[in-house]
Amino acid sequence: MSxxxxxxxxxxxxxxxxxxxxxxxxxxxxxxxxxxxDAVNNMSFTINEGEAVGYLGPNGAGKSTxxxxxxxxxxxxxxxxxxxxxxxxxxxxxxxxQIGVVFGQRSQLWWDLPVTDSFDLHKYIYKIPDSAFRKNLxxxxxxxxxxxxxxxxxxxxxxxxxxxxxxAMALLHEPKILFxxxxxxxxxxxxxxxxxxxxxxxxxxxxxxxxxxxxxxxxIEEICPRMLVVNKGSLVYDGSVEDLRxxxxxxxKVIIDxxxxxGLLDIPGITLLQDEGxxxxxxxxxxxxxxxxxxxxxxxxxxxxxxSIESLDIESVIRKLYLQLASEEQPISKIG
Amino acid sequence: MSTYFMFTLKAFVNQLAFRSEVWLRLxxxxxxxxxQVEIWRAVIGNGGSASTTVEQMITYSIxxxxxxxxxxxxxxxxxxxxxxxxxxxxxxxxxLSYPLYLLFDGLGQSLYQFIxxxxxxxxxxxILFGMLPPASTIHFIAFLGALLMALILSFLLGYLVxxxxxxxxxxxxxxxxxxxxxxxxxxxxLPLWFYSPSxxxxxxxxxxxxxxxxxxxxxxxxxxxxxLWRTIALGLIWIILLLVVAHWLWGKAVxxxxxxxx
Amino acid sequence: MTLLLFSKLVRLLLKEKxxxxxxxxxxxxxxxxxxxxxxIVIWLFMxxxxxxxxxxxxxxxxxxxxxxxxxxxxxxxxxxxxxxxxGQVREGTFDxxxxxxxxxxxxLISRGFNLAYxxxxxxxxxxxxxxxxxxxxxxxxxxxxxxLLALISGAMIHAGLLTAIGATTFVWVRTGYLFSLxxxxxxxxxxxxxxxxxxxxxxxxxxxxxxxxxxxxxxxLLSYETSLIPHWAKWLVPxxxxxxxxxxxxxxxxxxxKYQGAGG
Numbered sequence: 022m023s024x025x026x027x028x029x030x031x032x033x034x035x036x037x038x039x040x041x042x043x044x045x046x047x048x049x050x051x052x053x054x055x056x057x058x059d060a061v062n063n064m065s066f067t068i069n070e071g072e073a074v075g076y077l078g079p080n081g082a083g084k085s086t087x088x089x090x091x092x093x094x095x096x097x098x099x100x101x102x103x104x105x106x107x108x109x110x111x112x113x114x115x116x117x118x119q120i121g122v123v124f125g126q127r128s129q130l131w132w133d134l135p136v137t138d139s140f141d142l143h144k145y146i147y148k149i150p151d152s153a154f155r156k157n158l159x160x161x162x163x164x165x166x167x168x169x170x171x172x173x174x175x176x177x178x179x180x181x182x183x184x185x186x187x188x189a190m191a192l193l194h195e196p197k198i199l200f201x202x203x204x205x206x207x208x209x210x211x212x213x214x215x216x217x218x219x220x221x222x223x224x225x226x227x228x229x230x231x232x233x234x235x236x237x238x239x240x241i242e243e244i245c246p247r248m249l250v251v252n253k254g255s256l257v258y259d260g261s262v263e264d265l266r267x268x269x270x271x272x273x274k275v276i277i278d279x280x281x282x283x284g285l286l287d288i289p290g291i292t293l294l295q296d297e298g299x300x301x302x303x304x305x306x307x308x309x310x311x312x313x314x315x316x317x318x319x320x321x322x323x324x325x326x327x328x329s330i331e332s333l334d335i336e337s338v339i340r341k342l343y344l345q346l347a348s349e350e351q352p353i354s355k356i357g
Numbered sequence: 358m359s360t361y362f363m364f365t366l367k368a369f370v371n372q373l374a375f376r377s378e379v380w381l382r383l384x385x386x387x388x389x390x391x392x393q394v395e396i397w398r399a400v401i402g403n404g405g406s407a408s409t410t411v412e413q414m415i416t417y418s419i420x421x422x423x424x425x426x427x428x429x430x431x432x433x434x435x436x437x438x439x440x441x442x443x444x445x446x447x448x449x450x451x452x453l454s455y456p457l458y459l460l461f462d463g464l465g466q467s468l469y470q471f472i473x474x475x476x477x478x479x480x481x482x483x484i485l486f487g488m489l490p491p492a493s494t495i496h497f498i499a500f501l502g503a504l505l506m507a508l509i510l511s512f513l514l515g516y517l518v519x520x521x522x523x524x525x526x527x528x529x530x531x532x533x534x535x536x537x538x539x540x541x542x543x544x545x546x547l548p549l550w551f552y553s554p555s556x557x558x559x560x561x562x563x564x565x566x567x568x569x570x571x572x573x574x575x576x577x578x579x580x581x582x583x584x585l586w587r588t589i590a591l592g593l594i595w596i597i598l599l600l601v602v603a604h605w606l607w608g609k610a611v612x613x614x615x616x617x618x619x
Numbered sequence: 620m621t622l623l624l625f626s627k628l629v630r631l632l633l634k635e636k637x638x639x640x641x642x643x644x645x646x647x648x649x650x651x652x653x654x655x656x657x658x659i660v661i662w663l664f665m666x667x668x669x670x671x672x673x674x675x676x677x678x679x680x681x682x683x684x685x686x687x688x689x690x691x692x693x694x695x696x697x698x699x700x701x702x703x704x705x706g707q708v709r710e711g712t713f714d715x716x717x718x719x720x721x722x723x724x725x726x727l728i729s730r731g732f733n734l735a736y737x738x739x740x741x742x743x744x745x746x747x748x749x750x751x752x753x754x755x756x757x758x759x760x761x762x763x764x765x766x767l768l769a770l771i772s773g774a775m776i777h778a779g780l781l782t783a784i785g786a787t788t789f790v791w792v793r794t795g796y797l798f799s800l801x802x803x804x805x806x807x808x809x810x811x812x813x814x815x816x817x818x819x820x821x822x823x824x825x826x827x828x829x830x831x832x833x834x835x836x837x838x839x840l841l842s843y844e845t846s847l848i849p850h851w852a853k854w855l856v857p858x859x860x861x862x863x864x865x866x867x868x869x870x871x872x873x874x875x876x877k878y879q880g881a882g883g
Contacts, residue, residue: 035881094717096880110879117720129715131631133638138631145624146719146726174638378796385796385803391819392806399814400668527642530649537653540660547660551667 024198024230025068025091030100032061032086032254060086062254063100070197073224073231075245077238079343083254084234088202091232092122105197118147121191121229125203129187130175136186137171140193147194154193161189164219181212188216192223199223201233205240217243238335250339252346262335269338269345273312274331275303280324291315299326360453361461368465372473379473386422386478387485393418393546394486408550413577416489419482420573421545426470426478428568429463429508432515433535437528449611456607460512467508492578499585503572506592510567513599514539520606523613538565545569550579564595624721628729636734643735650738654687658746661809672811677753678841679810684747685833686808689773691739697778700731701785702798708788708878717879724871754841762840765857769836772860776832779860779867786867786874789881808833813846820847831859 035055060083068074078084089095090102093109093116102109109116130139144154162168165185170178178186184204191199201220205213221244223229233240241248242262250258250265258265279299286293286301295302305312316328333341397414436459439445448455482488491497518535522528539545542565549557549570560566571588574580580588636643661683665676674682704727707713716723756762784797804827812820812834823830824847838845839853848856 089714092718094714094879113717114720117718120718122715122718124711124715127710127712127715131635133635134631138634142627142631145627146721378793381796381800385800388800388803389806391815392810395814395816395819396671396810399671525645527645530642530645533646533649533653537649537656540653540656547664547667552663553666556663
């Protein structure tokens, strides 16, 4: 059952122009001109109950804009959007009661007061019954190990601790959907890990639908079986991480250690990625000849000590996708 | 020195971003002057009081309203901002004198105000309300000198407040207090010659009069030659005194900042 | 937005303020000095000229105090909230308001409810009581009721105007100077309206109706002539507050909707 249905959504921003120079400054006193830009362009997708979806794309791809429309903060210029059966900005309050939102860079906590006060206020804002509040709070606090600093003022917390609190708070009113806008930005590896584990648990065990934007591919790999990739306001990929890898990651990285440096090698169809003298890294496509055939052909001509074959990591796959998009300006066919 | 003029230029250019507010500023100054003009018309009327005419008071009000736009009264909030954001540390490690940087930055804003607010307001006020010419060439030159003293003293007072905020940690309270003292003793609305004798005597000893009363009174020729020199001399003494105190406090403040780790 | 939530917010705000107790007290003290400065200059002025447009010092003190008292009351629900809106919109923290299941306006003003106006209120309240005592007025209880209604209405006028200015944030982004303009306009009502020309009187009665804050109520209470409002309309004056506040609120909500349409 679809819990979020986005159908042909477009969001257009107006940007006012400033005129440069001194004459321009006088001109600005009299006129205002603007340009229009589509942050989100004719976007459609659906998300089912219980899914965990990563929403990613390069800076300025319209990720935050889409999140803001799904959470009812912004009104789309065109198109339909339904979250839990209602139009978010029309039934903003009802929608807000059903969703949890975490902004990685915008704290909702009371800076000078202990963490408990922020939790407490949340209870009043969302009118959470005592028993549910206590139960949810206890669960989140123990899973995210918040107990140790719950009495400290927020200003004394580390970024990772603060983010744990933000996420816990967003779940206290038992939302059906949790939106997270870059929840792991600026955090250290340990903090990221804990948050990912927690979100996975929330999604798998408590069946909370998760939509998150991120720049960190590990977030996607560990939390989200499905990802939506957007570029310049359009959806360019919708499917699983594995499928994208299969589609784009067909090349293999081959690292060969030679006995002696063979110098510059020019093998048709193979790209030299890195040259460290006797160790060279190649990018080998899988086509008519297999990767193994390529390697053995090299080994027959030059003395090879060792060779290893690696598949591309997801980071490289995504980078390749963006590069491809930049050069073609044409979306690849959608999968799934 | 050219480095510091660059700060002036930079502050000026930064202000250009707010140029759409020029109209609003003009309107604001017009209101401020209009209120004072109407008050003086109401109490002095067309006959004038024993010593002062309405025209003099109108000129006095215009000069003071516009002078206020020029004063360097954003110094302390700028320092407060750097203190709170912690950027003061990076400003201190630059091979520059921080106080001089603040001064020239403030002058840039004043320059902007002068060109985009004061000049147009002056023309507007002159057309709408009429303004008396300076009492004499000598008075006009002395007036320009007094303007310079007003700029310097406003900077020093703001700077002192920002230094004191290193200890009291409440820039807000200090700047409101300074504002209150300026309201009472600057004479920028009510000239000191209308103060009751005891209040006037106190005000004439303090530095705040240079931010309002002194330049306008010199312009109008309300100070005789002896008073003029005495006032300028006292102003210079205040400048030197505040400079010494500021220098001393600055040294302590930097040390305090280093000890506390910024 | 329930009363329960509001009281919870105020309790947290108090707790927050108490984290910086010394600062709070110092600031309140400094504000009292600053406003005492205004009173002193007006007092020195009145000492010299005895009256302005027929109003003597205690009457001017009454007029000024109603203006300051109502400002403080109204601004505690509007000024910091509305002037801070610019930064909130720029930094995107305003969005966090829109994801709560509450009225964003009510939440904003309650969250920013400013206790610091206690300084303004204490100094203007003290002078107000002093002025009433000094004037030796033979007031009936209806006059006291009228004063009370006027105070509430005046606070609502201030809050309504500040709210309307805050609403322009959603359109113009930079609004700092509009607030300065408001404060400059507010200076007009520190003095009896008749000293100004007809244009200004009309402006402050119809355009930016600040004259309803203190001048009209004070004039009726002190039996002064008011050229623009007839005497029979005396009891209509306290209606200005709810009207202006309502309009300001509507305009703000309109602006917030526009923001949702246009985006940050």
